[in-house]
Amino acid sequence: MQRALLWQDGKMRADESTQTIKNALQDPASVVWLDLIIDQDPEQYMSILRNVLKFSHLTIESIREEHERSKLTQGNGYFYLVMHELDFDTTTGEASTPKLDIVFDKNFLVTIHKSTMPWLDNVYEAIREDEDKQNLIGRGTAYLLHAVIDALVDSYFPVLDTLDDLIDELEDSTVNDASNEVQARIFRTKRSLAQMRRVISPQVEVANSIIIRTGELIPTEVEPYFTDVHDHLIRTFEVLDSYRDLMSGLLDVYLTTVSNRLNQVMKQLTIIATIFMPLTFITGVFGQNFLHSPQVETDRGMNFWIVLAAMAIITVAQIWYFKSRKWI
Numbered sequence: 001m002q003r004a005l006l007w008q009d010g011k012m013r014a015d016e017s018t019q020t021i022k023n024a025l026q027d028p029a030s031v032v033w034l035d036l037i038i039d040q041d042p043e044q045y046m047s048i049l050r051n052v053l054k055f056s057h058l059t060i061e062s063i064r065e066e067h068e069r070s071k072l073t074q075g076n077g078y079f080y081l082v083m084h085e086l087d088f089d090t091t092t093g094e095a096s097t098p099k100l101d102i103v104f105d106k107n108f109l110v111t112i113h114k115s116t117m118p119w120l121d122n123v124y125e126a127i128r129e130d131e132d133k134q135n136l137i138g139r140g141t142a143y144l145l146h147a148v149i150d151a152l153v154d155s156y157f158p159v160l161d162t163l164d165d166l167i168d169e170l171e172d173s174t175v176n177d178a179s180n181e182v183q184a185r186i187f188r189t190k191r192s193l194a195q196m197r198r199v200i201s202p203q204v205e206v207a208n209s210i211i212i213r214t215g216e217l218i219p220t221e222v223e224p225y226f227t228d229v230h231d232h233l234i235r236t237f238e239v240l241d242s243y244r245d246l247m248s249g250l251l252d253v254y255l256t257t258v259s260n261r262l263n264q265v266m267k268q269l270t271i272i273a274t275i276f277m278p279l280t281f282i283t284g285v286f287g288q289n290f291l292h293s294p295q296v297e298t299d300r301g302m303n304f305w306i307v308l309a310a311m312a313i314i315t316v317a318q319i320w321y322f323k324s325r326k327w328i
Helices: 018-025 044-051 057-064 118-129 141-154 154-174 180-213 221-290 300-325
Strands: 001-009 010-012 031-037 071-076 081-083 087-089 093-097 099-104 107-115
Touching: 001 018, 001 118, 018 031, 018 044, 018 107, 031 044, 031 118, 044 057, 057 081, 057 099, 071 180, 081 180, 087 107, 087 154, 093 180, 099 141, 107 141, 107 180, 141 154, 141 180, 141 221, 154 180, 154 221, 180 221, 221 300
Parallel strands: 031 107
Antiparallel strands: 001 010, 001 031, 071 081, 081 099, 087 093, 099 107
16 A cells, blocks of 8 residues: 655645655655555565665665664665564464664655554544644654654553553462463563563664764754653663563462462372371271271170271371461
């Protein structure tokens, strides 16, 4: 899918025509935002990137790369920025970090991604439906770039809230239900957090580089906005770091809980074995053959009941003793 917003002669319009975009790029006073979703056939957009936007071969190859690390590089008259979205599937416990390629110059901004990003759609629609003369796109590429990056970073926080709720749930499950499924969820969540942390870590430095390396492309009055984005990224990184520490501690709690439950089971089995030890000894004397047991021929079979009563008394006495020592 290809869509474009053009600000020219004090007016904003949506026009996806390649020729219109090419003409607008030749006007230094115009601003163009081109959004491309290349989910199926990236080759159909290569002519626009090569011939209209004049992207270098290295930039195009980086755009094609799915697992590119966050970075900011300078091309032939433009800057190439790579950032990532955060997404977390609560059903599978897996995280995904779709890549967003951003190429910008004084009069154009190009966003390229391989799947729909709802937060980016919201930014696009808000600008397209704004009929005010102070439309964001009319204020320049720097403001437009900030709007996109700021919306991207803001989309992280609902994901962090979801992870926070999940960790709270795992804490309860770890104590109350130390099963293999809980262990698997802990490992999946920990792996997802590590993946998110690896993605956010370089973006913190990249956000700082946007102000330092772009020179006059980012005016002084816009720099505080990018500083705010940088602060939000630091906050996101710190939250993910704290979540990772929580998951490490949660794994220790899980192992401790399993060990305590094992000790409890062994304790109960030991108590049962201890209770039956004297009973086994009693029944083992003379093979406990009541037909030829001493006095069985003279007490009319009362020896059988005497033995059972003795065994019951011993069992009750053992249980009382265990409880008095707080073993059970």
